[in-house]
Amino acid sequence: MDASALPPRIDINGISLNADPGQRPLQVDSCTTIVSLFASRCAGLGARTAHREKDMGLWKSYSWDDYWTHAKWIGLALRKLGLERGEVVSILSEDRKEWAWLDLGIQCVGGIASGVYTTDSDKQLSYLLRDSDSRFLIVENEEQLDKFLHIEGEVPDLLNVIILEDEGLHDLNHPKCLMIDALYRIGQQAEAAQPGQFEAEIAKADPGDIALLIYTSGTTGPPKGAMLSHENIMAAISSWLHALPVFDTDEQLCFLPLCHILERGVSIYLPLASKCKVNFAESPETVFSNLQEVSPSTFIAVPRVWEKIHSQVTILINEATPLGRKAFHAALVTGIKRAAYLTENKPVPLDLAWRFRLWDFLVLRNLRRMLGLDRLRRGGSGAAPISPELLRWYWAIGVPLVEGFGMTETAGIATINTPVTNRIGTIGRTVPGTELRISEIGEIEARGLNIFKGYWRNNEKTAETFTDDGWLRTGDMGRIDDDGFVTITGRMKDILITAGGKNIAPAEIESRLKFSHFISDAVVIGDARKYLTALIMIDQENVEKFAQEQKVPFSDFPSLCAAKEVRALIGGELDQANKDFARVEQIKDFRIIDVLLTAEDEELTATMKLKRGQVEKSHGKLIEEMYQ
Known part of the structure; x- marks a missing residue:
């Protein structure tokens, strides 16, 4: 391509991006696909830590070299076992480093990665495998394997089931099942037989290729598989980085299901661009203790998690001494007054700023440290509405918590508040590269390079989801004020x-x-x-x-x-x-x-x-x- 035809570039936190995220060809550090960005990062970062995960109670680090090597073995092994470009591989596991290795390994050889929630029943698993025509299934352990064994006869086209943990399965003898270590060995043999094959597969990727198949939650009927391309994901990454800074020194905590587009984007794809470190929580039950251990720089959660933290603090304060309760109340009152200025993007009066610094030193700093929020530069809430009063409470204790909006069909992001441009009660302004409008009936409609390609093998539903002029019908009702802040007033169906x-x-x-x-x-x-x-x-x-x-x-x-x-x-x-x-x-x-x-x-x-x-x-x- 003629260099003069390339879009203008800007540099954000050392990452080269399109100046206009809505302009093709969309690039992050000169890469146009997820897999080419992955290859570039692994080659450049090598021994630097990409992931951390607990092993026998201790945090253990895994490098970008580990990331590359295991993804390569996975991708080459799946190709050896029969995976063709454009075919689906389903992953049924809790969050862990292997989730990222599998996700990128599958995509690097042209496969489509599809996550399955570990809470899904065997009946739901059968539906997803058949609807997606999955060729391989990766399961975490014996519990998840049992689901496959119950519905094995319903999915005859499944070639193999790969198991991540062998506990309780040492005597397993099933023609379709193999352990992850066996898959690695197949990949190593494939690499030895044909060096450079993995890199050649990465080079074949096109921005328009489908990278992910993410099934909707099924609140309005059977789940539908949303097809997201490399360009969709790259657009989401680019928009995020334009709106909110992420640094290579940042640490994150991954705990929401990686089947969900929000966590997938934040904990797998955004770190490819920002080079930050991702810590995997041990389980959903340990997220609060892991939060204290990691003290992340940024933390994205659903409202229920933020509500739970607030409830824990309420209990702690009620159990405190009378003096402790009085001190916290005084600190909170001062924090609320300060937050009123910050959340309206106004300068804080000097005397109020000094009073807050005093109470922050005496009370609030210790509270944040106890919660694992002491290094938090920014908190985020998404996936469901959050109470404005709860947002103000977090700002009052010194935690800038902002709300955004996205859906599977927008690759996880469409609007966002930021600590600098924030209006509580709204979902923020549109991120660069995305456009919103309000239809005649009050529905929010969206357009941009992040908008999905349609529903897997469901042209009828796809047609219903788009307007005649190509805008996505979000299903949410809302309004946009004169400053561009968007407010959701409810779901159309609700x-x-x-x-x-x-x-x-x-x-x-x-x-x-x-x-x-x-x-x-x-x-x-x-x-x-x-x-x-x-x-x-x-x-x-x-x-x-x-x-x-x-x-x-x-x-x-x-x-x-x-x-x-x-x-x-x-x-x-x-x-x-x-x-x-x-x-x-x-x-x-x-x-x-x-x-x-x-x-x-x-x-x-x-x-x-x-x-x-x-x-x-x-x-x-x-x-x-x-x-x-």
Whole structure:
């Protein structure tokens, strides 16, 4: 290509990017595909640490050389075993370094990587493997292998199953199953027989090739496989780096499922560009202790995680001495006043800045250190709405927490607030390279190089998702203010129309309810009804603490939910929330769901989002009680 035809370049944190992220050919450090960027980084960084993971209780480092070598063995072995370019390989595992090795190894030889949530049932696994026509399945351990063994007869086209952990499987003798070490040996033999084959496969990659197949969470029907190309991912990386700085000295903590586009982008693809270090959490259950150990520079989480940290602090403060509680309250009041200036992008008055520095030294700095947020330059929240009050609370304790918006179909990013340009209650401004508009019916529509190619083998759904002039229908309703900040007012499918004809978006009400540290989630009911009601999921830890302090007897979770004192507690929280809404938007009655829901339950997606329709179906009796 003629050099004069290349787009103008800029340098951000030592990374060369298109000056305009929406301009083709899109490049990051002169690379136009994920796999060419991967090869460039491994060659340049070599022995530097790329990943860290705990082994026998100790953090162990793995270099970019390790990354390259294992990805090469994986890719070459899969080709040797029959993988063709454009075919799908599914990965069924919790987060770990091998996830990244597999992801890049598959893509480097032209395969399409598709993640499967470990909480999916064997029935769901069967659907995903058949729908994607996967040729290989990688499973983490015996538990995940059992799912395949239950549905083996339903997926005859699957060539092999590769197992990452051999614990409990030493006597396994199955013609399609092999351990990861055996796969590595096949890759080593393939490399010895044909040196340079891996590099040749990388060179064949085109920006328009499909790199990922990411299945939607299935909140509105069977999951659909969203096809994301190399260009889509490179556009997302470029947009992110234009909007928010990431440095090669940064450390991150990977803990959200890598099946999800947000964590995949933040913990696998963004580090390819920024050269930062990624630490893999031991498990979702240990994320808070791992957070304390790592003290990351940036940390992206779903609202439920940020809510949980807030709840932990609330418990700690309640258990503190009277003097400690008084000091924290004074520090928080000062922090809230300071945050009001910062979140409106205004200079903090000098006297207030000095008062905050004092309380930060005496109280807040130690709190952040205890939480593992002491080195945090920026926190991020996505995947679901977060309460504005919760955002202000984090800013008050010295943690700049910003909210953004993206979806699988936008390669994970479309808008973002930043610590410098931030408007709480909005999802920020569009990232460079992405355009948004509001349709005549109030739906947010998007356009850019990050927009996906369509749904796998589902032309009908693809056509429904795009407008006649090529804009993506996001399914979210919203508005854009004069300064370009975007506000989501609700999901198109979730809008409630009361019996009186009032249109109500439940998302804002639910978000306000969840700010209570006694409420972990809520579903507002009211479609075709005379008034609004709510199904409440209590926060077990905080409500149990309340019950113990108030000497409320309970023997298990259902009895805790049934206690009249707990019902009065939640009723009081709803009364407080109702003050923020018009009369027609106020909750008139509620019921507490007395079952602890996990991602394995039908009511929740793997990313812990409630499936509204399923919740209403499962708890229809409770709903009818509120309208008798």
